[in-house]
Amino acid sequence: MAEITIKDVASLAGVSAATASRVLSGNPATSPGARARVAAAITELDYRPNAQARALRSTRSDSIGLLVSDVRNPFFADLAHTVEQAALSEGYVTLLGNANERKEQQDRYLDTLISRRVDGIIVAPLGDGSGSIASLIEREIPTVFVDRTVDGIDVPSVTTDSEAGIRQAVEHLSSVGHTRIGYISGPQATSTGRERFAAFTSAVADTGLSQDPELVYFGDFQAASGSAGVHALLDLDEPPTALLAADSLMAVGALAILHKRGLRIGTDIAMIAFDDVEWFALLNPALSVISHSVEDMGRLAVEMLLQVIAGGTPESVVLPSELIIRASSSSPISPSAGLRPRKN
Amino acid sequence: MAEITIKDVASLAGVSAATASRVLSGNPATSPGARARVAAAITELDYRPNAQARALRSTRSDSIGLLVSDVRNPFFADLAHTVEQAALSEGYVTLLGNANERKEQQDRYLDTLISRRVDGIIVAPLGDGSGSIASLIEREIPTVFVDRTVDGIDVPSVTTDSEAGIRQAVEHLSSVGHTRIGYISGPQATSTGRERFAAFTSAVADTGLSQDPELVYFGDFQAASGSAGVHALLDLDEPPTALLAADSLMAVGALAILHKRGLRIGTDIAMIAFDDVEWFALLNPALSVISHSVEDMGRLAVEMLLQVIAGGTPESVVLPSELIIRASSSSPISPSAGLRPRKN
DNA sequence: TGTGTTCATGGAATCGTTTCCATGGAATCG
């Protein structure tokens, strides 16, 4: 019951707490004899140093915070895994938070992370620079943004160049004959939502496709909004013949509704999703995607965070994205496409 | 730069640190005047209490550890999300660890969690009761097992009754004419791996299907082993006409290879997976699954952990599993099934 | 007015470490 402290170890080993501490931290100013006896006492008592006390005294907690919108999103699950493993190999544990795309949850979690005195924070931020993000900066807490950025906040980041992938996707769809592409957008409160929407808009304009504003549905990066988006877009008087979803979750929601409405993907309607997910290739027809490397993103984020913790100011990194064409978008536009099934 | 402590708050408010602390913790022995001035000082200084110091003195850290095998597994991602949200709503933050189905990683993480003095641990355990699991018990650290158990370790748990679902699956496959079912098993180092394997074995025997030991491939719950399993099973002299995978990740790996080998799922070979995943229903043909409720599991685990922390000893819970039949397994056995494609 | 009670408050101890500083014995050097 009673906590075993370093004093217990020290007295069993016949040394002072100071010496025991030195042995524990590998301080060279210790005799071999003391080292041996302390080591023996530690295993004998199964002593585990109290990380709280250690953190209090040494002002480092050997923990980092990771705040994403939702680990159920395969993209963030991958990221969480990579970050956690990379951090662990450097001796840090990871506190995971889900903001669920809600600013108040993000702020709440950031507050907790600040209170816990984590050594650094990796966050896929949401909203503007107000609220707890500002506290982070003001307190000079080492922070790295992943996937997203915040306007006006100067923090190292690892992001994806969505522009290139989106442009390739639009041009590809245009090349197989589509002129009305429906876009299921991410929320404009996120930088990725804005950037991808802007990329879509400009690519559509440059390619000479329809710029009908009704062809854009604003979702929230969660599956349900993808479903709602498909309903909205297909119920237009002139529905699109191809769909582009700004993340994998909305794509899943969209696919479910396409199935339910009896539309054959790749034949009746083309579909492309942002974010690659292993099993998208297993769908029949396989889903075309805009792919980017989550592993690189996670690894780099941890690397950069460690640099910031060490006092450096690493350069932000922008990773490439690229279109991977699969069966869901490669057939030429079907003659029946564009007709509303209910009218058949 | 300099940390803002409770003393700064106290002196700005013109009270002692003791009084400031009382205001902070809502202790009634404080005057309205003091409360107001302390509150003002807190916002003025943007003071955040140091959770480390607080934890040191009060011996509770308001954090729990969650150790799963891999958050990239949708089942554990769901679980992580549910647990994190449930814990947060009770004022706890969640430390997430990935053991990657490796005992040494599990032990390493448990050690860290013990050192951090988390208030409780939720773990999907691996292996026997040796190593750090034993330390957990000995130190009486509140622990709840999820999904899996460990023989001989008496800890409250939330698990699934795999038996029922597996039996339904085997009977269903038998009813549509299959006699040789290939089983891609989980590792025998996990209770779920063992339990599901045992359920399969006995169901096959009871139904009078082939008990050929070659029809079982032992994987490790990760995607790659599902792929390897399909190769091994299809290369048998008498390959199975139906496959049952013990988790979703191995099912994904299996599906990928089935595709690659040109086998039509539901026609050339039937397939059923343990664990429901939203998008399994989106596959074409949709995948039959054995489903169980992850939300219930996560919610109950947190609930039970809080009870243990409060000194209680909650009863273990076993959740039901059930077969959901979709197109991947519902067609009668095809005449060509069972033939090795390469021999055609 | 004196005694007793209530109650907000401050001082000081405490949690388990790390780390600064002083000490004293051994070793080295001239």
Next chain:
DNA sequence: CGATTCCATGGAAACGATTCCATGAACACA
């Protein structure tokens, strides 16, 4: 052999909060 350096060691302070205990002001009651 005396003086100097080296180095392992222990005592004590510090980290930032909480909490026990004592204090003294305010108030009530007889």
